[in-house]
Amino acid sequence: MTPLERAALAVLHRMDAERAHNLSLAALRGGLVPLPGPVTSPRLATEVAGLRLPNPVGLAAGYDKNAEALGPLSRAGFGFIEAGAATPRPQPGNPRPRLFRLAEDRAAINRFGFNNDGMAAIGRRLSARPPGAVVGLNLGANKDSADRAADYAAVLTHCGAHVDFATVNVSSPNTERLRDLQGRAALSALLAGVMAARADLARPIPVFLKIAPDLSDAELAEIAEVAQEVDVQGIVATNTTLARGDLKSPQAEEAGGLSGAPLFVRSTRVLARLSQLTEGRLPLIGVGGVGSAEEAYAKIRAGAAAVQLYTALVYGGLSLVGEIARGLDRLLARDGFATVAEAVGTGRADWA
Numbered sequence: 001m002t003p004l005e006r007a008a009l010a011v012l013h014r015m016d017a018e019r020a021h022n023l024s025l026a027a028l029r030g031g032l033v034p035l036p037g038p039v040t041s042p043r044l045a046t047e048v049a050g051l052r053l054p055n056p057v058g059l060a061a062g063y064d065k066n067a068e069a070l071g072p073l074s075r076a077g078f079g080f081i082e083a084g085a086a087t088p089r090p091q092p093g094n095p096r097p098r099l100f101r102l103a104e105d106r107a108a109i110n111r112f113g114f115n116n117d118g119m120a121a122i123g124r125r126l127s128a129r130p131p132g133a134v135v136g137l138n139l140g141a142n143k144d145s146a147d148r149a150a151d152y153a154a155v156l157t158h159c160g161a162h163v164d165f166a167t168v169n170v171s172s173p174n175t176e177r178l179r180d181l182q183g184r185a186a187l188s189a190l191l192a193g194v195m196a197a198r199a200d201l202a203r204p205i206p207v208f209l210k211i212a213p214d215l216s217d218a219e220l221a222e223i224a225e226v227a228q229e230v231d232v233q234g235i236v237a238t239n240t241t242l243a244r245g246d247l248k249s250p251q252a253e254e255a256g257g258l259s260g261a262p263l264f265v266r267s268t269r270v271l272a273r274l275s276q277l278t279e280g281r282l283p284l285i286g287v288g289g290v291g292s293a294e295e296a297y298a299k300i301r302a303g304a305a306a307v308q309l310y311t312a313l314v315y316g317g318l319s320l321v322g323e324i325a326r327g328l329d330r331l332l333a334r335d336g337f338a339t340v341a342e343a344v345g346t347g348r349a350d351w352a
Helices: 003-012 017-029 118-126 148-162 178-182 183-199 217-230 261-278 294-302 311-316 318-335
Strands: 046-048 051-053 057-059 080-086 099-102 108-110 133-138 165-169 207-211 234-237 257-260 282-288 305-309
Touching: 003 017, 017 099, 017 118, 017 133, 057 318, 080 118, 080 165, 108 165, 108 261, 108 294, 108 311, 118 148, 148 165, 148 178, 148 183, 165 183, 178 183, 183 207, 183 217, 207 217, 217 234, 217 261, 234 261, 257 311, 261 282, 261 294, 282 294, 294 305, 294 318, 305 318, 311 318
Parallel strands: 057 080, 057 305, 080 133, 133 165, 165 207, 207 234, 234 282, 282 305
Antiparallel strands: 046 051, 099 108, 108 257
């Protein structure tokens, strides 16, 4: 981290967390943030569900909800970017305050509730996305929808031509009863509708499923079966958790989903178990608590074909992206792996 970035983060951390979030996006759009450009090497370049990535370190959904900063983010060193979540109609989300820093825990709690500009506005921005970048969209449902399952297909139909992949988000804890869609019957029906919408696209794109970290082993087994039955192209493990554990921050009891460092172990165990259940047949994206090259490498060895991060940027700044990618390159070389793919799942037994 440069001295300038450290100073900028110190200023942002004195503000309300959501205001700081929005200001960081404005700084990116205004060209005020130094950006390193692509970070890649023959060892880091990889392919996930047919997507060719310069490196396996992606931006998780939730930061650029409305696809407003895709240009600068594509030059920040990420191997891929996920915008959203997008819903059919704009919605304001839950009342503020709804985002809380837990600095003592290097974590955050949010209860945004799918606040976004809606698929029409987000689709227009995605249509002008930067060339060459791998960009995906997180799909959501409106809180007051009469048919939430249909919402996901609607967003994919509207925006699918402008993205390289889409992620079905049924695991946010901040929309009432949304996680009920992870049950076998509801999930099968929802994914069938999404996959039908995918088949109607002129260019069918990979569809991923994003799951919660708070699932039992039996629930994980069901999800793994359904995902393979309906032929989704990958699983994103995991979203934020409702669990709290041993946190130090006075904000720890705020309602919402917990992300950041405390989620690392829980999410990595889920990832490894999914890798076992799918026997490596389905690409997995590891999310939750990634804040260093070592943690990204652990996710990959637990079964992830690629990783995503977001909360760690609050504490490490955007320069962390390149640091993780370059550090991952060194770790792969140290252990004799010529490619990321060679390392996937080699440490699964340490977690499952």
